[in-house]
Amino acid sequence: MAAEQTVLMDGAGIKRALTRIAHEILERNKGVSDIVLIGIRSGGAFLADGIARQISVIEGGDVPVGAVDITLYRDDCSGHLPHHPVGKTDIPFSLEAKKVILVDDVLYTGRTIRAAMDALMDFGRPQSIQLAVLVDRGHRELPIRADFVGRNVPTSQKENVQVVFDQANEPIEVILEK
Amino acid sequence: MAEFKHKHIIALRDLSKEDIELLISTAENMREINSRDIKKVPTLRGKTIINLFYEASTRTRTSFEIAGKRLSADTVNITTSSSSTTKGETLSDTALNLLAMKPDIIVMRHSVSGSHYFLADKINCSIINAGDGAHEHPSQGLLDMLTMKDKFGRLDGLKVAIIGDITHSRVARSNIQGLTKMGSHVFVSGPPTMVPPGVEKLGNVTVCATMNEALQDADVVMMLRIQQERQGKTLMPNAREYSRYFGLNPNNIKLAKPNAMVMHPGPINRGVEMSTSMVDGDQSWILKQVENGVAVRMSMLYHVCGGELE
Numbered sequence: 090m091a092a093e094q095t096v097l098m099d100g101a102g103i104k105r106a107l108t109r110i111a112h113e114i115l116e117r118n119k120g121v122s123d124i125v126l127i128g129i130r131s132g133g134a135f136l137a138d139g140i141a142r143q144i145s146v147i148e149g150g151d152v153p154v155g156a157v158d159i160t161l162y163r164d165d166c167s168g169h170l171p172h173h174p175v176g177k178t179d180i181p182f183s184l185e186a187k188k189v190i191l192v193d194d195v196l197y198t199g200r201t202i203r204a205a206m207d208a209l210m211d212f213g214r215p216q217s218i219q220l221a222v223l224v225d226r227g228h229r230e231l232p233i234r235a236d237f238v239g240r241n242v243p244t245s246q247k248e249n250v251q252v253v254f255d256q257a258n259e260p261i262e263v264i265l266e267k
Numbered sequence: 268m269a270e271f272k273h274k275h276i277i278a279l280r281d282l283s284k285e286d287i288e289l290l291i292s293t294a295e296n297m298r299e300i301n302s303r304d305i306k307k308v309p310t311l312r313g314k315t316i317i318n319l320f321y322e323a324s325t326r327t328r329t330s331f332e333i334a335g336k337r338l339s340a341d342t343v344n345i346t347t348s349s350s351s352t353t354k355g356e357t358l359s360d361t362a363l364n365l366l367a368m369k370p371d372i373i374v375m376r377h378s379v380s381g382s383h384y385f386l387a388d389k390i391n392c393s394i395i396n397a398g399d400g401a402h403e404h405p406s407q408g409l410l411d412m413l414t415m416k417d418k419f420g421r422l423d424g425l426k427v428a429i430i431g432d433i434t435h436s437r438v439a440r441s442n443i444q445g446l447t448k449m450g451s452h453v454f455v456s457g458p459p460t461m462v463p464p465g466v467e468k469l470g471n472v473t474v475c476a477t478m479n480e481a482l483q484d485a486d487v488v489m490m491l492r493i494q495q496e497r498q499g500k501t502l503m504p505n506a507r508e509y510s511r512y513f514g515l516n517p518n519n520i521k522l523a524k525p526n527a528m529v530m531h532p533g534p535i536n537r538g539v540e541m542s543t544s545m546v547d548g549d550q551s552w553i554l555k556q557v558e559n560g561v562a563v564r565m566s567m568l569y570h571v572c573g574g575e576l577e
Contacts, residue, residue, distance in 0.1 A: 158296065161308040161338075161569075172573030174269060174289065175566075177296040211305045 097242055097250070098263040103223065106239030107136065110221050111143035113237050118188055121148050123216065125187045129205050130158045130176045132194030135258040136223055140192060155180035162204035178208065185213035190237075194252040194260075196222040199233035224263055226250045271570040275394040277383040278403040279444040287445055291413050293566035294559070300337055301561055311340035311572060314371040318344045319361070320397070321352070321377045326533055326557055327397050327406065331374045334564035340371075358382060359389060366390050372571060375399075380437075393571040401435045407532050408441030410563040412449065414556050415487055418528050423450035428481040428523070430513055431491030431540055432461040432502075438532045439491060440469070447471040456481035457491075457513060460502040478513050482522040489530045490515050490540045506539045515541040520550065528552045 098106065118124055121144060128137030134156035141154045158176035191205055206218060221237035226244040242265070244250060249266040269289045279287065300308055316335040320328050328344065335342035345365075347353070352361060358377070365373065372393040375383060380400030387394050398404040412422055419425060427446055433439045433455050443453050447470025455466060456475040467474050475481035482488060493509065503509045515529065529541070529550045537543050546553065 161297075161300075161310040163310075172271065172569055175293045175296045175569070178299055207309070211303060211307070213304075 092249075092266040095265045095267070096262050097224070097265050098240060100259070100261045103239070103252075103260045103263065104139075106223060107139050108143050110237045110239060111140050111147060114140070114190055114219075114221065115144065115148055117219070117236070121150060121152055123186065123188050124190060125153045125155065125182065125184065126190045126192060127155045127157050127180065127184075127205075127209065128192045129194075129201060130156055132252050132254065132260075133192045135254055136194055136252075136260065137190075137192040138258070139260070140190075140221065153182050155182065157205050157208050159201055159204040159208055162207045164200060164204065180212050183213045184209060184215045186216050187213075189215040189218045190221055191218055192221045194223050195250050196220070196225045196233075196235050196238075197228055197250075199229045199231035202233050203231050223252055223260070224250055271573060274571060275383070275387050275396075276405050276567050276571055277387065277394065277396045277399075279405045279408050279441050279448070280403065282405075282445075282448075284448045287409070287412070287448060290409055290563070290566050290570060291416060293569060294409070294413050294562040295416075297565045297569075298559070298562040300565070301558075306337050307339055308337065309339045310569060311335070311338040311371075314338075314340040314572060315369065316340045316342045316372045316374060316568065317365055317370045318342060318397070319347075319365070319373055319375045320345065321347045321358075321375070322398065324376055324397070326560065327376065327404075330557070330560040331395075331397060331406075331564050331568075334561050334568055335372075337561070338565055338568060340568065343370075358386070362386050362390055366392060372568060395567055395571060398437055400437065401440070402437055403441045403444070404437040404532075405441050405445075406560065406564050406567060407438050408445040409567070410556055410560045411438075411442055411489065411530060411532070412445050413559045413563055414530065414552055415451075415528070417555065417559070418552065419486060422446065425451040425486045426454065426484060427451050427487040427489060428454045428456070428475075428485040429489045429491065430455075430478055430481060430515065431457050432493055433457050433466060433491070434461045434463045435494045436491045442489065443469050443472055454481040454485065458503055458509070479519060479522055482519055485523040485527055487528050487530060488515060488520065488523055489532075492532065492534060493536055493539055506536070510539050514539060515545050517542065517544055517548075520545065530556055533557070 126137040128134030141152045156179045158178045160173045160175045219236040222235045223239040225238045225241050253262050255261050332342045374395045374397050376397040377399050380402035383396045429439050453472045456478045531553050
């Protein structure tokens with residue numbers, strides 16, 4: 090880890106961004122009815138929990154939260170590289186006619202989001218899928234954009250953006266590695 | 268991060284503890300797919316899997332076929348009773364001919380121990396062993412370990428009694444190889460004619476003279492099938508006598524721990540290895556074993572596709 094690191098957001102900044110995203114989700118969808126949050130493992134799943142807590146603070150009541158692991162839907166499984174470990178998809182409710190808020194930590198090429206949407210479609214036909222991300226770092230390779238963004242960060246493709254979580258899975262900072 | 272580097276899965280003896288942990292944890296995470304409305308993920312789209320079975324099978328073949336299909340692979344079944352084998356084609360020729368059709372994985376069951384190693388040298392696709400003679404049956408060993416982990420949350424420190432025809436049992440060998448790597452202690456018992464000399468050298472294995480000794484305080488009781496097809500008539504006098512000394516019943520199960528789980532790889536000879544009340548009783552995990560079999564085989568197919576040619 091000789092790479093140069095810059096802290097883009099600290100814990101308080103992340104919390105404010107998630108709170109704003111929670112407000113925007115409620116505003117756009119006019120409340121919590123039919124809303125479910127699905128986080129992409131692993132970072133997005135932790136953030137989805139955080140956003141759900143904010144929503145229940147603002148609006149009262151609980152929003153269903155699930156997690157999706159996209160490993161089995163990746164588009165780079167066909168080569169002879171060791172396959173990625175498979176995480177657990179945990180969506181214990183139907184997505185039929187729901188407004189799904191898909192949550193990820195960093196939006197980059199868009200390939201992860203494509204895989205996640207394919208996975209979600211196997212759980213029913215949602216009314217809509219909206220995308221919330223903590224950081225959008227650009228360089229899309231697919232026609233995908235986020236509906237709710239914590240922070241837009243212009244990056245080069247040589248850089249790496251990472252959301253760091255503590256042991257309790259709370260986000261503590263966003264770092265940029267050069 | 269754990270990586271699975273094997274191109275073939277022929278025996279649990281060839282796998283490390285980390286490999287086994289990865290295969291089991293992947294199976295645990297894939298299990299959820301089997302309870303969805305749409306039981307399919309696109310992972311192995313475009314891969315071709317040939318199930319080549321030189322011996323009879325219901326569970327294993329169906330389970331491998333379903334596992335392949337749930338991962339979106341194309342699966343083809345060949346049973347040798349209806350293939351060119353009956354016309355005298357050798358194993359090696361059959362394999363080379365199948366290979367010309369470019370499969371990605373061949374899942375094979377064969378009555379000759381070690382036949383998969385013989386083939387692995389000749390062909391360039393992945394081979395998964397679905398049972399070879401009296402050698403190994405790795406998918407069964409893995410699904411048994413997954414089922415034990417479901418109940419106890421761990422394999423380390425478990426006392427596992429394996430009762431019956433150890434000599435002819437590839438299920439016993441795979442379980443012994445796997446379980447002892449994972450830190451379990453295996454106790455085997457069977458008629459002296461059915462316990463191979465030197466079995467205790469395979470790992471943390473204790474040979475017990477009587478079934479009761481093996482059952483004492485066991486966490487897991489695994490009963491094996493009497494394999495009429497693999498043995499001569501001289502190994503045991505008759506099924507009734509076998510059942511009296513090595514059959515599991517509501518009385519001798521009391522020697523095991525009160526929450527002990529009862530397992531059997533199937534097919535069961537009811538009333539021989541175990542009484543019907545044990546097969547269908549509260550302690551029986553037999554159908555859970557079958558259920559777990561699909562997830563374990565999905566995990567195996569998934570990981571060999573990412574493995575490297577050795």
